[in-house]
Amino acid sequence: xxxxxxxxxxxxxxxxxxxxxxxxxxxxxxxxxxxxxxxxxxxxxxxxxxxxxxxxxxxxxxxxxxxxxxxxxxxxxxxxxxxxxxxxxxxxxxxxxxxxxxxxxxxxxxxxxxxxxxxxxxxxxxxxxxxxxxxxxxxxxxxxxxxxxxxxxxxxxxxxxxxxxxxxxxxxxxxxxxxxxxxxxxxxxxxxxxxxxxxxxxxxxxxxxxxxxxxxxxxxxxxxxxxxxxxxxxxxxxxxxxxxxxxxxxxxxxxxxxxxxxxxxxxxxxxxxxxxxxxxxxxxxxxxxxxxxxxxxxxxxxxxxxxxxxxxxxxxxxxxxxxxxxxxxxxxxxxxxxxxxxxxxxxxxxxxxxxxxxxxxxxxxxxxxxxxxxxxxxxxxxxxxxxxxxxxxxxxxxxxxxxxxxxxxxxxxxxxxxxxxxxxxxxxxxxxxxxxxxxxxxxxxxxxxxxxxxxxxxxxxxxxxxxxxxxxxxxxxxxxxxxxxxxxxxxxxxxxxxxxxxxxxxxxxxxxxxxxxxxxxxxxxxxxxxxxxxxxxxxxxxxxxxxxxxxxxxxxxxxxxxxxxxxxxxx
Numbered sequence: 001x002x003x004x005x006x007x008x009x010x011x012x013x014x015x016x017x018x019x020x021x022x023x024x025x026x027x028x029x030x031x032x033x034x035x036x037x038x039x040x041x042x043x044x045x046x047x048x049x050x051x052x053x054x055x056x057x058x059x060x061x062x063x064x065x066x067x068x069x070x071x072x073x074x075x076x077x078x079x080x081x082x083x084x085x086x087x088x089x090x091x092x093x094x095x096x097x098x099x100x101x102x103x104x105x106x107x108x109x110x111x112x113x114x115x116x117x118x119x120x121x122x123x124x125x126x127x128x129x130x131x132x133x134x135x136x137x138x139x140x141x142x143x144x145x146x147x148x149x150x151x152x153x154x155x156x157x158x159x160x161x162x163x164x165x166x167x168x169x170x171x172x173x174x175x176x177x178x179x180x181x182x183x184x185x186x187x188x189x190x191x192x193x194x195x196x197x198x199x200x201x202x203x204x205x206x207x208x209x210x211x212x213x214x215x216x217x218x219x220x221x222x223x224x225x226x227x228x229x230x231x232x233x234x235x236x237x238x239x240x241x242x243x244x245x246x247x248x249x250x251x252x253x254x255x256x257x258x259x260x261x262x263x264x265x266x267x268x269x270x271x272x273x274x275x276x277x278x279x280x281x282x283x284x285x286x287x288x289x290x291x292x293x294x295x296x297x298x299x300x301x302x303x304x305x306x307x308x309x310x311x312x313x314x315x316x317x318x319x320x321x322x323x324x325x326x327x328x329x330x331x332x333x334x335x336x337x338x339x340x341x342x343x344x345x346x347x348x349x350x351x352x353x354x355x356x357x358x359x360x361x362x363x364x365x366x367x368x369x370x371x372x373x374x375x376x377x378x379x380x381x382x383x384x385x386x387x388x389x390x391x392x393x394x395x396x397x398x399x400x401x402x403x404x405x406x407x408x409x410x411x412x413x414x415x416x417x418x419x420x421x422x423x424x425x426x427x428x429x430x431x432x433x434x435x436x437x438x439x440x441x442x443x444x445x446x447x448x449x450x451x452x453x454x455x456x457x458x459x460x461x462x463x464x465x466x467x468x469x470x471x472x473x474x475x476x477x478x479x480x481x482x483x484x485x486x487x488x489x490x491x492x493x494x495x496x497x498x499x500x501x502x503x504x505x506x507x508x509x510x511x512x513x514x515x516x517x518x519x520x521x522x523x524x525x526x527x528x529x530x531x532x533x534x535x536x537x538x539x540x541x542x543x544x545x546x547x548x549x550x551x552x553x554x555x556x557x558x559x560x561x562x563x564x565x566x567x568x569x570x571x
Contacts, residue, residue: 043437066149066150103152113158125169130551132145133190138180145556171216175196184201185221215281224236246324251277252273279293289318293343294342301339301470307335338392367393383410385410389480395411396408443486450482485497501520501521519536521538
Protein backbone atom coordinates (compact mmCIF):
# COMPACT_ATOMS: atom_id res chain seq x y z
CA UNK A 1 0.00 0.00 0.00
CA UNK A 2 1.24 3.47 -0.86
CA UNK A 3 2.08 5.79 2.00
CA UNK A 4 -0.84 8.03 2.98
CA UNK A 5 -0.12 11.75 2.92
CA UNK A 6 -2.21 13.61 5.46
CA UNK A 7 -2.52 17.23 6.41
CA UNK A 8 -5.27 18.66 8.58
CA UNK A 9 -6.43 22.18 9.27
CA UNK A 10 -8.81 21.04 12.01
CA UNK A 11 -9.01 17.88 14.05
CA UNK A 12 -11.00 15.43 11.85
CA UNK A 13 -13.68 14.56 14.43
CA UNK A 14 -14.31 18.23 15.19
CA UNK A 15 -14.15 19.25 11.54
CA UNK A 16 -16.84 16.77 10.50
CA UNK A 17 -19.31 18.16 13.01
CA UNK A 18 -19.35 21.78 11.80
CA UNK A 19 -22.22 21.51 9.30
CA UNK A 20 -22.25 20.91 5.58
CA UNK A 21 -24.07 17.84 4.29
CA UNK A 22 -25.76 15.58 6.81
CA UNK A 23 -25.03 11.99 5.60
CA UNK A 24 -28.67 11.12 6.36
CA UNK A 25 -29.72 13.50 3.58
CA UNK A 26 -27.93 11.36 0.98
CA UNK A 27 -30.41 8.55 1.70
CA UNK A 28 -33.51 10.68 1.10
CA UNK A 29 -35.42 10.62 -2.20
CA UNK A 30 -34.17 13.23 -4.64
CA UNK A 31 -35.85 16.56 -4.00
CA UNK A 32 -34.34 19.51 -2.14
CA UNK A 33 -30.63 18.96 -2.86
CA UNK A 34 -28.30 17.13 -5.25
CA UNK A 35 -25.90 15.28 -2.97
CA UNK A 36 -24.08 12.74 -5.16
CA UNK A 37 -23.30 11.79 -8.75
CA UNK A 38 -26.90 10.77 -9.54
CA UNK A 39 -28.55 13.16 -7.09
CA UNK A 40 -29.42 10.40 -4.65
CA UNK A 41 -27.90 6.93 -4.26
CA UNK A 42 -30.48 5.01 -6.34
CA UNK A 43 -29.14 6.09 -9.74
CA UNK A 44 -32.66 6.93 -10.97
CA UNK A 45 -32.02 10.65 -11.56
CA UNK A 46 -35.69 11.11 -10.76
CA UNK A 47 -36.76 14.12 -8.68
CA UNK A 48 -39.95 14.32 -6.62
CA UNK A 49 -40.29 18.01 -7.50
CA UNK A 50 -43.21 19.04 -9.70
CA UNK A 51 -43.48 22.84 -9.68
CA UNK A 52 -41.96 22.46 -13.13
CA UNK A 53 -44.34 20.12 -14.95
CA UNK A 54 -45.68 19.43 -18.43
CA UNK A 55 -47.91 22.53 -18.20
CA UNK A 56 -45.49 24.98 -16.56
CA UNK A 57 -42.17 24.01 -18.13
CA UNK A 58 -42.79 26.43 -21.02
CA UNK A 59 -42.40 29.26 -18.47
CA UNK A 60 -38.85 28.28 -17.47
CA UNK A 61 -36.55 31.27 -17.86
CA UNK A 62 -32.91 32.04 -17.19
CA UNK A 63 -32.28 33.43 -13.69
CA UNK A 64 -28.50 33.81 -14.02
CA UNK A 65 -25.53 32.49 -15.93
CA UNK A 66 -21.81 32.34 -15.21
CA UNK A 67 -19.88 32.09 -18.47
CA UNK A 68 -16.43 32.90 -17.08
CA UNK A 69 -15.44 29.71 -15.25
CA UNK A 70 -11.81 29.04 -16.15
CA UNK A 71 -9.39 26.25 -15.42
CA UNK A 72 -6.27 26.91 -13.41
CA UNK A 73 -3.02 27.08 -15.35
CA UNK A 74 0.64 27.44 -14.45
CA UNK A 75 2.29 27.32 -11.03
CA UNK A 76 -0.08 29.88 -9.47
CA UNK A 77 -3.32 28.62 -10.98
CA UNK A 78 -3.96 31.82 -12.92
CA UNK A 79 -4.67 31.45 -16.64
CA UNK A 80 -2.63 33.78 -18.86
CA UNK A 81 -5.77 35.22 -20.48
CA UNK A 82 -8.99 34.52 -18.54
CA UNK A 83 -12.29 35.07 -20.28
CA UNK A 84 -14.29 38.24 -19.71
CA UNK A 85 -15.42 38.33 -16.12
CA UNK A 86 -12.40 36.26 -15.08
CA UNK A 87 -13.02 33.93 -12.19
CA UNK A 88 -15.79 36.07 -10.73
CA UNK A 89 -18.62 35.37 -13.13
CA UNK A 90 -21.55 37.10 -11.53
CA UNK A 91 -24.98 36.30 -12.86
CA UNK A 92 -27.34 37.34 -15.57
CA UNK A 93 -28.59 40.38 -13.73
CA UNK A 94 -26.28 42.87 -15.42
CA UNK A 95 -24.28 43.82 -12.34
CA UNK A 96 -20.49 44.14 -12.15
CA UNK A 97 -18.35 41.03 -12.02
CA UNK A 98 -17.46 39.79 -8.57
CA UNK A 99 -13.84 40.10 -7.41
CA UNK A 100 -11.63 37.15 -8.24
CA UNK A 101 -12.28 34.15 -6.01
CA UNK A 102 -9.42 32.72 -3.95
CA UNK A 103 -7.45 29.98 -5.73
CA UNK A 104 -6.06 27.12 -3.64
CA UNK A 105 -3.14 25.45 -5.42
CA UNK A 106 -1.76 21.95 -4.81
CA UNK A 107 -0.48 18.99 -6.80
CA UNK A 108 2.76 17.24 -7.70
CA UNK A 109 3.26 18.76 -11.16
CA UNK A 110 4.57 22.10 -12.34
CA UNK A 111 1.37 23.30 -14.01
CA UNK A 112 2.82 22.83 -17.50
CA UNK A 113 0.58 19.80 -18.13
CA UNK A 114 -2.64 21.61 -17.18
CA UNK A 115 -5.12 22.90 -19.74
CA UNK A 116 -5.91 26.61 -19.82
CA UNK A 117 -9.16 28.25 -20.89
CA UNK A 118 -12.83 27.49 -20.20
CA UNK A 119 -13.45 24.73 -17.67
CA UNK A 120 -14.74 21.42 -19.04
CA UNK A 121 -17.47 21.14 -16.42
CA UNK A 122 -18.75 17.60 -16.19
CA UNK A 123 -20.12 14.71 -14.15
CA UNK A 124 -22.13 15.10 -10.97
CA UNK A 125 -22.47 18.76 -9.93
CA UNK A 126 -23.46 18.93 -6.25
CA UNK A 127 -25.94 21.36 -4.72
CA UNK A 128 -26.03 21.58 -0.91
CA UNK A 129 -27.44 24.37 1.26
CA UNK A 130 -27.30 27.14 -1.32
CA UNK A 131 -23.87 26.24 -2.73
CA UNK A 132 -23.06 24.55 -6.05
CA UNK A 133 -19.90 22.42 -6.16
CA UNK A 134 -18.74 21.75 -9.72
CA UNK A 135 -15.62 20.21 -11.22
CA UNK A 136 -13.51 20.03 -14.35
CA UNK A 137 -10.36 17.94 -14.82
CA UNK A 138 -7.90 19.07 -12.09
CA UNK A 139 -10.24 21.82 -10.82
CA UNK A 140 -13.05 22.18 -8.25
CA UNK A 141 -15.31 25.23 -7.90
CA UNK A 142 -17.76 26.46 -5.24
CA UNK A 143 -20.47 28.73 -6.68
CA UNK A 144 -23.21 30.75 -4.97
CA UNK A 145 -26.47 29.20 -6.24
CA UNK A 146 -28.37 32.47 -5.90
CA UNK A 147 -26.32 34.57 -8.32
CA UNK A 148 -23.59 32.40 -9.85
CA UNK A 149 -20.68 34.09 -8.08
CA UNK A 150 -17.57 31.92 -7.77
CA UNK A 151 -16.66 31.55 -4.08
CA UNK A 152 -13.44 29.53 -4.27
CA UNK A 153 -11.44 27.52 -6.77
CA UNK A 154 -9.18 24.52 -6.06
CA UNK A 155 -6.49 23.92 -8.68
CA UNK A 156 -4.37 20.76 -8.91
CA UNK A 157 -1.07 20.87 -10.82
CA UNK A 158 -1.24 17.53 -12.59
CA UNK A 159 1.70 15.37 -13.61
CA UNK A 160 -0.09 14.68 -16.91
CA UNK A 161 -1.14 11.29 -18.22
CA UNK A 162 -4.56 10.46 -19.65
CA UNK A 163 -6.87 13.43 -19.06
CA UNK A 164 -10.50 12.72 -19.89
CA UNK A 165 -13.70 14.18 -18.50
CA UNK A 166 -14.40 14.21 -14.79
CA UNK A 167 -17.33 12.26 -13.34
CA UNK A 168 -17.77 14.73 -10.50
CA UNK A 169 -17.58 15.04 -6.72
CA UNK A 170 -18.63 13.38 -3.49
CA UNK A 171 -19.51 15.07 -0.18
CA UNK A 172 -19.77 14.21 3.54
CA UNK A 173 -20.37 16.90 6.19
CA UNK A 174 -17.94 19.69 5.16
CA UNK A 175 -15.69 17.43 3.12
CA UNK A 176 -15.58 17.48 -0.69
CA UNK A 177 -13.94 14.48 -2.41
CA UNK A 178 -12.43 14.61 -5.89
CA UNK A 179 -10.36 12.21 -8.02
CA UNK A 180 -7.45 13.52 -10.06
CA UNK A 181 -6.32 12.04 -13.37
CA UNK A 182 -2.78 11.54 -12.06
CA UNK A 183 -4.20 9.08 -9.54
CA UNK A 184 -4.84 10.92 -6.30
CA UNK A 185 -8.08 11.56 -4.46
CA UNK A 186 -8.24 14.77 -2.44
CA UNK A 187 -10.44 15.80 0.45
CA UNK A 188 -11.22 19.53 0.54
CA UNK A 189 -12.80 21.82 3.13
CA UNK A 190 -16.13 22.70 1.50
CA UNK A 191 -16.10 26.12 3.18
CA UNK A 192 -12.86 27.39 1.64
CA UNK A 193 -11.44 24.77 -0.75
CA UNK A 194 -8.36 24.07 1.35
CA UNK A 195 -6.78 20.63 1.24
CA UNK A 196 -7.53 18.36 4.22
CA UNK A 197 -5.93 15.10 3.03
CA UNK A 198 -4.88 13.32 -0.12
CA UNK A 199 -4.51 9.62 -0.89
CA UNK A 200 -2.76 7.97 -3.83
CA UNK A 201 -5.36 5.67 -5.41
CA UNK A 202 -3.04 3.90 -7.84
CA UNK A 203 0.36 4.08 -9.51
CA UNK A 204 0.83 6.88 -12.00
CA UNK A 205 3.79 4.96 -13.46
CA UNK A 206 1.49 2.05 -14.37
CA UNK A 207 -0.69 4.28 -16.59
CA UNK A 208 -3.76 4.39 -14.36
CA UNK A 209 -6.03 7.42 -14.64
CA UNK A 210 -8.66 8.46 -12.10
CA UNK A 211 -11.77 10.34 -13.16
CA UNK A 212 -14.51 8.57 -11.17
CA UNK A 213 -16.86 10.46 -8.87
CA UNK A 214 -16.23 9.32 -5.28
CA UNK A 215 -19.31 7.70 -3.72
CA UNK A 216 -19.82 8.37 -0.01
CA UNK A 217 -21.73 5.46 1.53
CA UNK A 218 -22.04 5.67 5.29
CA UNK A 219 -18.48 5.92 6.57
CA UNK A 220 -16.96 4.72 3.29
CA UNK A 221 -15.60 6.75 0.37
CA UNK A 222 -15.56 4.49 -2.69
CA UNK A 223 -13.02 5.37 -5.40
CA UNK A 224 -11.98 3.64 -8.61
CA UNK A 225 -9.61 4.05 -11.54
CA UNK A 226 -9.36 3.47 -15.26
CA UNK A 227 -6.53 1.80 -17.14
CA UNK A 228 -6.20 1.09 -20.86
CA UNK A 229 -3.07 -1.03 -20.43
CA UNK A 230 -3.01 -4.27 -18.43
CA UNK A 231 -2.55 -3.27 -14.79
CA UNK A 232 -4.83 -4.93 -12.21
CA UNK A 233 -8.24 -3.30 -11.78
CA UNK A 234 -9.81 -2.52 -8.41
CA UNK A 235 -11.94 -0.19 -6.32
CA UNK A 236 -11.04 1.07 -2.86
CA UNK A 237 -12.93 2.10 0.26
CA UNK A 238 -11.37 4.93 2.29
CA UNK A 239 -12.12 6.46 5.67
CA UNK A 240 -13.92 9.77 5.01
CA UNK A 241 -12.08 11.65 7.78
CA UNK A 242 -8.49 10.47 7.23
CA UNK A 243 -8.30 8.79 3.82
CA UNK A 244 -7.02 5.58 5.40
CA UNK A 245 -7.60 2.42 3.35
CA UNK A 246 -10.51 0.28 4.60
CA UNK A 247 -10.59 -2.40 1.90
CA UNK A 248 -9.64 -3.07 -1.72
CA UNK A 249 -11.65 -5.18 -4.17
CA UNK A 250 -10.03 -6.56 -7.34
CA UNK A 251 -12.16 -7.19 -10.42
CA UNK A 252 -10.22 -10.33 -11.35
CA UNK A 253 -8.45 -13.07 -9.41
CA UNK A 254 -5.03 -12.08 -8.11
CA UNK A 255 -4.13 -15.37 -6.42
CA UNK A 256 -4.48 -19.07 -7.18
CA UNK A 257 -7.80 -20.55 -6.10
CA UNK A 258 -9.72 -17.27 -6.04
CA UNK A 259 -13.19 -17.16 -7.66
CA UNK A 260 -13.15 -16.67 -11.41
CA UNK A 261 -9.52 -17.66 -12.02
CA UNK A 262 -10.69 -20.80 -13.86
CA UNK A 263 -12.29 -18.61 -16.55
CA UNK A 264 -8.87 -17.32 -17.71
CA UNK A 265 -6.02 -18.89 -19.64
CA UNK A 266 -3.76 -18.56 -16.61
CA UNK A 267 -3.41 -16.82 -13.26
CA UNK A 268 -1.18 -14.20 -14.89
CA UNK A 269 -3.84 -13.51 -17.54
CA UNK A 270 -6.42 -13.04 -14.77
CA UNK A 271 -4.18 -10.73 -12.75
CA UNK A 272 -3.78 -8.41 -15.72
CA UNK A 273 -7.26 -9.02 -17.15
CA UNK A 274 -8.79 -5.55 -16.77
CA UNK A 275 -12.30 -4.84 -15.55
CA UNK A 276 -11.75 -1.27 -14.36
CA UNK A 277 -14.61 0.66 -12.75
CA UNK A 278 -14.65 4.27 -13.88
CA UNK A 279 -18.34 5.17 -13.47
CA UNK A 280 -20.10 5.41 -10.07
CA UNK A 281 -22.58 2.71 -9.10
CA UNK A 282 -25.68 2.82 -6.88
CA UNK A 283 -26.29 1.88 -3.25
CA UNK A 284 -28.97 -0.01 -1.31
CA UNK A 285 -28.75 1.05 2.36
CA UNK A 286 -31.02 -1.80 3.52
CA UNK A 287 -28.63 -4.50 2.34
CA UNK A 288 -25.46 -2.36 2.42
CA UNK A 289 -24.84 -3.43 -1.16
CA UNK A 290 -22.95 -1.18 -3.55
CA UNK A 291 -23.87 -2.22 -7.10
CA UNK A 292 -21.52 -1.16 -9.90
CA UNK A 293 -20.18 -2.25 -13.25
CA UNK A 294 -16.77 -3.42 -14.42
CA UNK A 295 -15.08 -2.67 -17.72
CA UNK A 296 -13.79 -4.76 -20.59
CA UNK A 297 -11.18 -7.51 -20.28
CA UNK A 298 -7.65 -7.02 -21.59
CA UNK A 299 -6.39 -7.63 -24.15
CA UNK A 300 -9.70 -6.26 -25.38
CA UNK A 301 -9.96 -7.62 -28.91
CA UNK A 302 -7.28 -10.26 -29.42
CA UNK A 303 -6.26 -13.62 -27.98
CA UNK A 304 -4.25 -14.35 -24.87
CA UNK A 305 -6.96 -14.76 -22.21
CA UNK A 306 -8.38 -18.17 -23.11
CA UNK A 307 -11.91 -19.11 -24.18
CA UNK A 308 -13.65 -18.69 -20.81
CA UNK A 309 -15.98 -15.97 -19.56
CA UNK A 310 -13.08 -13.87 -18.15
CA UNK A 311 -14.71 -13.12 -14.80
CA UNK A 312 -15.36 -10.61 -13.35
CA UNK A 313 -14.94 -8.28 -16.31
CA UNK A 314 -18.00 -6.79 -18.10
CA UNK A 315 -20.09 -7.60 -15.03
CA UNK A 316 -22.60 -6.02 -12.72
CA UNK A 317 -21.29 -6.66 -9.19
CA UNK A 318 -22.83 -6.21 -5.73
CA UNK A 319 -20.37 -5.64 -2.86
CA UNK A 320 -21.06 -5.30 0.85
CA UNK A 321 -19.54 -1.89 1.67
CA UNK A 322 -18.71 -2.88 5.24
CA UNK A 323 -16.62 -5.90 4.26
CA UNK A 324 -15.59 -5.34 0.65
CA UNK A 325 -16.85 -8.85 -0.18
CA UNK A 326 -18.87 -9.70 -3.30
CA UNK A 327 -22.48 -10.77 -2.65
CA UNK A 328 -23.43 -11.58 -6.26
CA UNK A 329 -22.52 -10.83 -9.87
CA UNK A 330 -24.12 -10.96 -13.28
CA UNK A 331 -21.99 -10.91 -16.43
CA UNK A 332 -23.58 -8.89 -19.22
CA UNK A 333 -20.96 -9.75 -21.87
CA UNK A 334 -19.30 -13.15 -21.34
CA UNK A 335 -15.86 -13.27 -22.98
CA UNK A 336 -16.20 -9.71 -24.27
CA UNK A 337 -14.33 -9.08 -27.55
CA UNK A 338 -15.73 -5.62 -28.41
CA UNK A 339 -14.78 -3.36 -25.48
CA UNK A 340 -18.32 -3.63 -24.09
CA UNK A 341 -17.70 -2.00 -20.72
CA UNK A 342 -20.49 -2.79 -18.26
CA UNK A 343 -19.83 0.43 -16.36
CA UNK A 344 -23.14 2.16 -17.10
CA UNK A 345 -24.89 3.49 -13.98
CA UNK A 346 -27.36 0.88 -12.61
CA UNK A 347 -30.77 2.06 -11.40
CA UNK A 348 -32.31 0.77 -8.16
CA UNK A 349 -36.11 0.81 -7.94
CA UNK A 350 -38.83 -0.83 -5.84
CA UNK A 351 -41.49 -1.74 -8.41
CA UNK A 352 -44.05 -4.48 -9.08
CA UNK A 353 -42.88 -7.32 -11.29
CA UNK A 354 -45.18 -10.14 -12.40
CA UNK A 355 -47.74 -9.00 -9.84
CA UNK A 356 -45.36 -8.94 -6.87
CA UNK A 357 -43.28 -6.12 -5.33
CA UNK A 358 -39.60 -6.56 -6.17
CA UNK A 359 -36.37 -4.79 -5.30
CA UNK A 360 -34.92 -4.29 -8.76
CA UNK A 361 -31.70 -3.21 -10.38
CA UNK A 362 -32.20 -2.01 -13.96
CA UNK A 363 -29.51 -1.23 -16.51
CA UNK A 364 -28.87 -0.78 -20.22
CA UNK A 365 -25.37 -1.70 -21.31
CA UNK A 366 -22.95 -0.49 -23.93
CA UNK A 367 -23.43 -3.78 -25.80
CA UNK A 368 -27.04 -2.85 -26.61
CA UNK A 369 -28.78 -5.16 -24.14
CA UNK A 370 -31.21 -4.21 -21.39
CA UNK A 371 -31.29 -6.13 -18.09
CA UNK A 372 -33.48 -6.31 -15.00
CA UNK A 373 -32.32 -8.26 -11.93
CA UNK A 374 -33.34 -8.73 -8.33
CA UNK A 375 -30.86 -6.44 -6.57
CA UNK A 376 -30.81 -8.44 -3.33
CA UNK A 377 -29.99 -11.83 -4.87
CA UNK A 378 -28.83 -11.04 -8.42
CA UNK A 379 -31.59 -13.24 -9.86
CA UNK A 380 -32.14 -12.54 -13.55
CA UNK A 381 -35.58 -11.25 -14.60
CA UNK A 382 -35.39 -9.58 -18.05
CA UNK A 383 -32.94 -9.47 -20.96
CA UNK A 384 -33.81 -7.74 -24.24
CA UNK A 385 -31.93 -6.12 -27.12
CA UNK A 386 -32.16 -2.46 -28.13
CA UNK A 387 -30.48 -0.63 -31.00
CA UNK A 388 -31.61 -0.62 -34.62
CA UNK A 389 -28.47 -2.26 -36.02
CA UNK A 390 -27.24 -4.27 -33.03
CA UNK A 391 -25.68 -7.38 -34.62
CA UNK A 392 -22.67 -8.51 -32.55
CA UNK A 393 -24.44 -11.36 -30.72
CA UNK A 394 -26.02 -14.49 -32.16
CA UNK A 395 -28.87 -14.43 -29.64
CA UNK A 396 -29.54 -14.87 -25.94
CA UNK A 397 -28.27 -17.96 -24.17
CA UNK A 398 -30.44 -19.18 -21.26
CA UNK A 399 -27.87 -21.74 -20.14
CA UNK A 400 -24.60 -19.84 -20.27
CA UNK A 401 -21.77 -21.42 -18.28
CA UNK A 402 -19.87 -21.47 -16.01
CA UNK A 403 -21.56 -18.69 -14.06
CA UNK A 404 -24.49 -20.00 -12.01
CA UNK A 405 -26.11 -16.57 -12.00
CA UNK A 406 -25.51 -15.92 -15.69
CA UNK A 407 -28.84 -16.67 -17.33
CA UNK A 408 -30.22 -15.04 -20.46
CA UNK A 409 -26.92 -13.44 -21.44
CA UNK A 410 -26.11 -12.23 -24.95
CA UNK A 411 -24.26 -14.97 -26.81
CA UNK A 412 -21.15 -13.74 -28.61
CA UNK A 413 -20.95 -14.42 -32.34
CA UNK A 414 -17.24 -15.10 -33.10
CA UNK A 415 -17.84 -14.13 -36.74
CA UNK A 416 -18.42 -10.56 -35.52
CA UNK A 417 -15.05 -10.35 -33.75
CA UNK A 418 -12.37 -8.18 -35.35
CA UNK A 419 -10.67 -10.12 -38.15
CA UNK A 420 -7.86 -9.31 -40.58
CA UNK A 421 -10.27 -8.97 -43.52
CA UNK A 422 -12.62 -6.80 -41.47
CA UNK A 423 -15.94 -7.46 -39.74
CA UNK A 424 -19.06 -5.29 -40.12
CA UNK A 425 -20.38 -4.87 -36.59
CA UNK A 426 -22.30 -2.32 -34.56
CA UNK A 427 -20.45 0.31 -32.57
CA UNK A 428 -21.36 1.21 -28.96
CA UNK A 429 -25.15 1.26 -28.66
CA UNK A 430 -24.92 3.40 -25.55
CA UNK A 431 -22.07 4.59 -23.35
CA UNK A 432 -21.31 6.17 -19.98
CA UNK A 433 -23.86 9.07 -19.93
CA UNK A 434 -26.23 8.14 -17.11
CA UNK A 435 -29.81 7.01 -17.77
CA UNK A 436 -32.95 7.95 -15.83
CA UNK A 437 -35.95 6.00 -14.58
CA UNK A 438 -39.41 7.35 -13.72
CA UNK A 439 -41.49 5.27 -11.28
CA UNK A 440 -44.51 7.22 -12.56
CA UNK A 441 -44.24 6.01 -16.15
CA UNK A 442 -42.38 2.76 -15.49
CA UNK A 443 -40.00 3.75 -18.29
CA UNK A 444 -36.22 3.56 -18.33
CA UNK A 445 -34.63 6.28 -20.46
CA UNK A 446 -31.25 5.95 -22.18
CA UNK A 447 -29.52 7.28 -25.28
CA UNK A 448 -29.18 4.89 -28.24
CA UNK A 449 -26.52 5.13 -30.96
CA UNK A 450 -26.99 3.22 -34.22
CA UNK A 451 -23.79 2.92 -36.25
CA UNK A 452 -22.04 0.12 -38.11
CA UNK A 453 -18.29 0.04 -38.66
CA UNK A 454 -15.72 -2.35 -40.10
CA UNK A 455 -13.31 -3.63 -37.45
CA UNK A 456 -9.94 -4.92 -38.62
CA UNK A 457 -7.63 -7.14 -36.59
CA UNK A 458 -4.26 -5.39 -36.76
CA UNK A 459 -2.28 -7.73 -34.51
CA UNK A 460 -2.90 -11.45 -35.13
CA UNK A 461 -0.36 -12.56 -32.49
CA UNK A 462 -2.26 -15.18 -30.43
CA UNK A 463 -0.68 -13.81 -27.24
CA UNK A 464 -2.74 -10.69 -27.80
CA UNK A 465 -2.03 -6.99 -27.75
CA UNK A 466 -1.92 -5.04 -24.51
CA UNK A 467 -5.03 -3.18 -23.40
CA UNK A 468 -7.17 -1.75 -26.20
CA UNK A 469 -4.55 -2.33 -28.91
CA UNK A 470 -4.74 -4.69 -31.86
CA UNK A 471 -7.61 -3.29 -33.94
CA UNK A 472 -8.44 -0.52 -36.32
CA UNK A 473 -11.81 0.73 -37.52
CA UNK A 474 -12.81 1.91 -40.98
CA UNK A 475 -13.36 5.64 -41.24
CA UNK A 476 -16.89 6.94 -41.52
CA UNK A 477 -19.21 4.00 -41.10
CA UNK A 478 -22.97 3.75 -41.52
CA UNK A 479 -25.04 5.94 -39.19
CA UNK A 480 -28.71 5.12 -38.64
CA UNK A 481 -29.36 7.87 -36.11
CA UNK A 482 -29.07 8.67 -32.42
CA UNK A 483 -32.15 8.57 -30.21
CA UNK A 484 -33.45 8.92 -26.70
CA UNK A 485 -35.30 5.66 -26.07
CA UNK A 486 -37.88 4.81 -23.42
CA UNK A 487 -37.90 1.14 -22.33
CA UNK A 488 -40.66 -0.57 -20.32
CA UNK A 489 -38.85 -2.17 -17.36
CA UNK A 490 -41.36 -5.03 -17.16
CA UNK A 491 -40.90 -6.26 -20.73
CA UNK A 492 -37.70 -4.65 -21.96
CA UNK A 493 -39.52 -3.31 -25.03
CA UNK A 494 -38.83 0.13 -26.47
CA UNK A 495 -42.02 2.21 -26.08
CA UNK A 496 -40.90 5.32 -27.97
CA UNK A 497 -37.87 6.96 -29.59
CA UNK A 498 -37.01 10.68 -29.78
CA UNK A 499 -34.34 11.62 -32.30
CA UNK A 500 -31.26 13.45 -31.02
CA UNK A 501 -28.99 15.79 -32.95
CA UNK A 502 -25.91 14.54 -31.16
CA UNK A 503 -24.80 12.47 -28.19
CA UNK A 504 -26.13 12.51 -24.64
CA UNK A 505 -24.41 13.56 -21.42
CA UNK A 506 -27.12 12.16 -19.15
CA UNK A 507 -30.81 12.53 -18.33
CA UNK A 508 -33.19 13.82 -15.63
CA UNK A 509 -36.86 12.97 -14.99
CA UNK A 510 -39.25 14.54 -12.49
CA UNK A 511 -42.58 13.91 -10.76
CA UNK A 512 -43.86 16.75 -12.94
CA UNK A 513 -43.75 14.35 -15.90
CA UNK A 514 -40.81 16.13 -17.57
CA UNK A 515 -37.59 14.66 -18.94
CA UNK A 516 -34.59 17.03 -19.39
CA UNK A 517 -31.61 16.39 -21.67
CA UNK A 518 -29.21 17.90 -24.18
CA UNK A 519 -30.18 17.74 -27.86
CA UNK A 520 -27.63 19.15 -30.27
CA UNK A 521 -27.12 22.78 -29.26
CA UNK A 522 -30.34 22.84 -27.21
CA UNK A 523 -31.16 22.19 -23.59
CA UNK A 524 -34.48 20.40 -24.10
CA UNK A 525 -37.47 19.16 -22.09
CA UNK A 526 -39.85 16.48 -23.37
CA UNK A 527 -42.88 14.73 -21.90
CA UNK A 528 -41.63 11.66 -20.03
CA UNK A 529 -44.67 9.59 -20.98
CA UNK A 530 -44.56 10.17 -24.74
CA UNK A 531 -41.35 11.95 -25.72
CA UNK A 532 -43.32 14.96 -26.98
CA UNK A 533 -41.13 18.13 -27.08
CA UNK A 534 -42.20 20.75 -24.52
CA UNK A 535 -39.46 23.39 -24.19
CA UNK A 536 -35.90 24.19 -25.22
CA UNK A 537 -33.18 26.76 -24.59
CA UNK A 538 -30.36 27.22 -27.10
CA UNK A 539 -27.32 27.49 -24.84
CA UNK A 540 -25.12 24.96 -26.62
CA UNK A 541 -24.48 21.30 -25.92
CA UNK A 542 -24.47 20.41 -22.24
CA UNK A 543 -21.26 19.06 -20.73
CA UNK A 544 -22.92 17.52 -17.66
CA UNK A 545 -26.36 15.98 -16.98
CA UNK A 546 -29.10 18.47 -16.03
CA UNK A 547 -30.14 18.72 -12.38
CA UNK A 548 -33.00 20.16 -10.34
CA UNK A 549 -33.46 21.18 -6.69
CA UNK A 550 -35.26 23.63 -4.40
CA UNK A 551 -33.86 27.08 -3.62
CA UNK A 552 -35.78 29.75 -1.68
CA UNK A 553 -39.05 27.85 -2.11
CA UNK A 554 -38.77 27.53 -5.88
CA UNK A 555 -37.76 24.63 -8.09
CA UNK A 556 -34.61 25.45 -10.04
CA UNK A 557 -33.07 23.62 -12.98
CA UNK A 558 -29.30 23.72 -13.53
CA UNK A 559 -27.49 23.18 -16.83
CA UNK A 560 -23.74 23.16 -17.47
CA UNK A 561 -21.80 23.67 -20.67
CA UNK A 562 -18.06 23.98 -21.14
CA UNK A 563 -17.03 26.84 -18.85
CA UNK A 564 -20.59 27.96 -18.08
CA UNK A 565 -23.42 27.39 -15.62
CA UNK A 566 -27.04 28.30 -16.42
CA UNK A 567 -29.69 28.49 -13.69
CA UNK A 568 -33.39 28.36 -14.66
CA UNK A 569 -36.52 29.07 -12.63
CA UNK A 570 -40.21 29.48 -13.46
CA UNK A 571 -41.06 32.98 -14.66
